[in-house]
Amino acid sequence: MFDYSAEFAKIAQLGEAVHTDKVTYSMYHRFYARILPLLPEGPILEIGYGDGASVKFWRQLFPEREYFCLDLDVEYEEDLVHVIKCDQSSLDSLQSALSRLSSKRFALIVDDGSHHPDHQILAFNTLFPLLKDLGSYVIEDVETSFWRHTNVYGYPLDCGIYSRSGLIERLKDVIDFMNRQFLPPHNLQSVSERLLKSHLNPSLCLQINDISFAHNLVSITKADSVAVATMSRDYRFQSNILSGPLKKLSYYLPSTLKKSLKSIFKFR
Numbered sequence: 001m002f003d004y005s006a007e008f009a010k011i012a013q014l015g016e017a018v019h020t021d022k023v024t025y026s027m028y029h030r031f032y033a034r035i036l037p038l039l040p041e042g043p044i045l046e047i048g049y050g051d052g053a054s055v056k057f058w059r060q061l062f063p064e065r066e067y068f069c070l071d072l073d074v075e076y077e078e079d080l081v082h083v084i085k086c087d088q089s090s091l092d093s094l095q096s097a098l099s100r101l102s103s104k105r106f107a108l109i110v111d112d113g114s115h116h117p118d119h120q121i122l123a124f125n126t127l128f129p130l131l132k133d134l135g136s137y138v139i140e141d142v143e144t145s146f147w148r149h150t151n152v153y154g155y156p157l158d159c160g161i162y163s164r165s166g167l168i169e170r171l172k173d174v175i176d177f178m179n180r181q182f183l184p185p186h187n188l189q190s191v192s193e194r195l196l197k198s199h200l201n202p203s204l205c206l207q208i209n210d211i212s213f214a215h216n217l218v219s220i221t222k223a224d225s226v227a228v229a230t231m232s233r234d235y236r237f238q239s240n241i242l243s244g245p246l247k248k249l250s251y252y253l254p255s256t257l258k259k260s261l262k263s264i265f266k267f268r
């Protein structure tokens with residue numbers, strides 16, 4: 001049986017030994033203890049080198065896995081470690097890093113870089129396709145979504161609660177989108193439009209299996225083919241999500257005609 005306390009203690013001990021503030025201050029091992037045991041096989045990618053503590057952390061936790069790290073001004077290779085210069089605020093820079101990463105399929109991607117919400121979304125859009133099915137995409141330090149009139153790593157920032165400049169408010173739409181099967185066509189259209197306005201690509205969000213909002217951290221699991229098919233199938237209580245004339249129409253229409261209408265209007 002999965003032993004959360006043992007996993008928590010193991011990660012805590014390793015994190016303290018290498019002095020990563022993931023453990024010493026942020027206590028993220030209370031989330032990683034549940035995320036890490038479920039990871040598929042494969043390499044790890046992190047944005048944000050800092051003083052290198054997390055390189056040691058991941059290497060000691062997973063000595064057999066290849067580890068890639070992106071940061072502004074550091075670059076080196078050793079054993080299974082590849083540190084690559086990349087600016088996550090720039091699509092060009094992310095895409096040029098992709099030329100070195102694109103053959104990889106990552107089990108875990110961690111964004112511990114600039115913490116600017118626009119960059120968090122840009123990195124997500126660019127890197128999420130490189131995640132393996134059932135792999136985890138973790139965004140640390142989402143506290144910046146609540147910051148007002150300030151800057152982070154020199155990047156100006158003005159978010160605050162309910163602000164759509166923040167990451168958290170924008171990602172809340174993913175919850176509705178994941179449940180698109182239960183939405184009437186006009187709602188699905190408005191959720192898709194909200195995602196697009198937030199620069200979140202709906203076709204990428206189709207591949208989200210689950211999203212978890214934790215204290216200062218968001219984790220997103222990539223759907224496998226079973227999950228994608230489950231979220232895209234016809235809804236068995238379809239008539240319950242329609243109202244007014246649409247509901248009446250749906251009740252009287254033969255199922256074959258309903259199916260063809262659905263395929264024409266692309267609603268689920």
Ligand SMILES: C[S@@+](CC[C@H](N)C(=O)[O-])C[C@H]1O[C@@H](n2cnc3c(N)ncnc32)[C@H](O)[C@@H]1O
Binds near residue numbers: 051
């Ligand atoms: C919090 S530190 C990373 C800490 C490290 N992951 C750890 O746990 O030890 C954040 C890092 O993000 C980097 N950073 C800031 N802006 C960035 C950007 N636009 N692109 C890539 N990295 C950036 C900084 O240089 C810094 O090294």
